[in-house]
Amino acid sequence: MYITITAQKLEGHYAQSATDFVDYLEKENAGKPTPDMEHFFDQYQDDISAEAVIKDIDGNTAKLKRTEPKFYSITLNPSQRELKHIKDSPEALKRYTREAMKDYAKAFNRDIDGRPVHVDDIKYYAKVERQRTFKGTDKQIRDNQPYATKILELEQQIRSIQRGEHTGNIKMLQKNIQRLEREAPYQLDGKRIVRGMAKPGPQSHIHIIVSRKDVSNRYSLSPGSKYKASEVEMNGKTVKRGFDRDAFYKNAEKTFDAMFSYKRNYVETYTARKTYLKDPKLYFHMITKLPTNEKAMAFKLLQKSGVNTALLRIPTNTIQLTIKAINALKKGIGKAIESGSIGI
Numbered sequence: 168m169y170i171t172i173t174a175q176k177l178e179g180h181y182a183q184s185a186t187d188f189v190d191y192l193e194k195e196n197a198g199k200p201t202p203d204m205e206h207f208f209d210q211y212q213d214d215i216s217a218e219a220v221i222k223d224i225d226g227n228t229a230k231l232k233r234t235e236p237k238f239y240s241i242t243l244n245p246s247q248r249e250l251k252h253i254k255d256s257p258e259a260l261k262r263y264t265r266e267a268m269k270d271y272a273k274a275f276n277r278d279i280d281g282r283p284v285h286v287d288d289i290k291y292y293a294k295v296e297r298q299r300t301f302k303g304t305d306k307q308i309r310d311n312q313p314y315a316t317k318i319l320e321l322e323q324q325i326r327s328i329q330r331g332e333h334t335g336n337i338k339m340l341q342k343n344i345q346r347l348e349r350e351a352p353y354q355l356d357g358k359r360i361v362r363g364m365a366k367p368g369p370q371s372h373i374h375i376i377v378s379r380k381d382v383s384n385r386y387s388l389s390p391g392s393k394y395k396a397s398e399v400e401m402n403g404k405t406v407k408r409g410f411d412r413d414a415f416y417k418n419a420e421k422t423f424d425a426m427f428s429y430k431r432n433y434v435e436t437y438t439a440r441k442t443y444l445k446d447p448k449l450y451f452h453m454i455t456k457l458p459t460n461e462k463a464m465a466f467k468l469l470q471k472s473g474v475n476t477a478l479l480r481i482p483t484n485t486i487q488l489t490i491k492a493i494n495a496l497k498k499g500i501g502k503a504i505e506s507g508s509i510g511i
Contacts, residue, residue: 168420168435169244172412174391175236185224185238185376189217192294192374205257207292210265220292224376227290229384239390241375243267243419246435248468250369253427257295257371263426264293264373267419271377271390274415276408279386289388290378299370300363307353307360314351314359318344390415413441433457434465 177183196204207215228237243264245253253259268286275284301308321340328335351359355367381388390410416437424431433439433453443450454465 168246168249168423168437170416170419171240171242171244172390173240173242175238175240177234177236183225183233183237185221188238188240188376189221189224192296192376193217195296195298205295205297207294208261208264209292210268210286210289213261215292220376223290223292224378227378227380227382227384229380231379231387235379236389236391237379239377239379241271241377241390243373243375245372245423247368247370248435249423249429250371252429255369255371257297259427260295260371260373261293263423264375266422266426268293268375270418270422271415273418274390274411275388276411277386277388279381284381284388288381288383288386290380290382291375293373293375295371295373297371299366299372301360301366303362308362311351311353311360314347315361318347321347413437432461432464432468434468 175185175188192207206213207217207220209215224238231237243260245260265286268289268291272284272286272289277284279285279288303309321344324333324335325337325340327333328337328340348359353360355364358364377390379387379389388410390412420431420437423429439450439453442453454462457465
């Protein structure tokens with residue numbers, strides 16, 4: 168499970184309203200008949216319209232400055248292994264989202280009217296998306312780029328010849344384009360993978376738009392708080408403040424495992440991701456010390472995400488890998504983490 172929290176973009180041309188973001192989340196519904204559309208939902212209701220979401224989020228911003236985010240975007244990104252485990256069920260993902268938002272509420276170190284924050288205090292709307300498309304940062308696009316560049320140059324030459332600006336053999340140029348299309352290293356259904364092409368396999372994920380203010384429009388609940396969960400003295404009173412992202416990520420992961428009896432491998436855990444970022448050597452060491460079956464699964468998951476696990480089999484004393492091997496592993500695992508392909 169790969170979870171992100173992002174504040175509303177306010178700089179540049181971005182508007183104060185949630186309209187642009189909600190419109191973006193409606194993109195998969197374009198051209199679909201109503202029964203096939205995915206609608207917004209909240210903790211208790213389904214089939215909420217985009218117009219209602221915009222009205223509620225935009226109308227829940229009391230006393231917020233123009234420079235302050237009015238809402239946050241949360242994405243819950245299950246790995247393909249997790250999606251296969253739940254049979255890529257949108258209904259299962261909705262149920263999970265509602266439980267994960269309970270974990271979100273609990274991560275606030277705040278009191279509302281003398282009690283801890285509850286999920287019913289959170290104004291949010293969520294939507295299941297079923298597809299992902301290839302982007303410029305994906306390995307497939309980057310490795311195919313030299314071929315894409317040459318193809319574009321040849322296509323420009325053909326247009327130039329057709330306009331009478333230059334002379335040349337159009338048929339030969341077209342054959343060269345066809346050859347380059349075939350030789351590109353990453354193909355899907357016999358076609359070169361390009362930006363915007365739908366990714367194969369289960370790709371479902373959840374987008375959540377959550378208001379900065381609670382449902383009463385009185386309290387600010389910011390998951391982007393610069394303060395971790397803590398208590399401070401203000402005007403002679405002890406005041407709770409902050410949001411514990413680590414607790415939210417860990418608990419949301421545990422919630423998925425408990426709900427669906429999912430056996431999570433070490434490399435899929437949030438703890439593993441934190442270990443990798445802080446101490447890569449310890450991360451590699453932990454993998455090599457896993458029980459045989461779990462280690463085999465860890466290697467399988469890493470290999471699927473493009474990591475060269477042969478480097479982890481180098482015979483050493485306390486996993487004292489060479490600098491070259493460590494850097495190669497860090498590069499591969501870093502890209503896998505960024506794409507969420509190993510679910511951490």
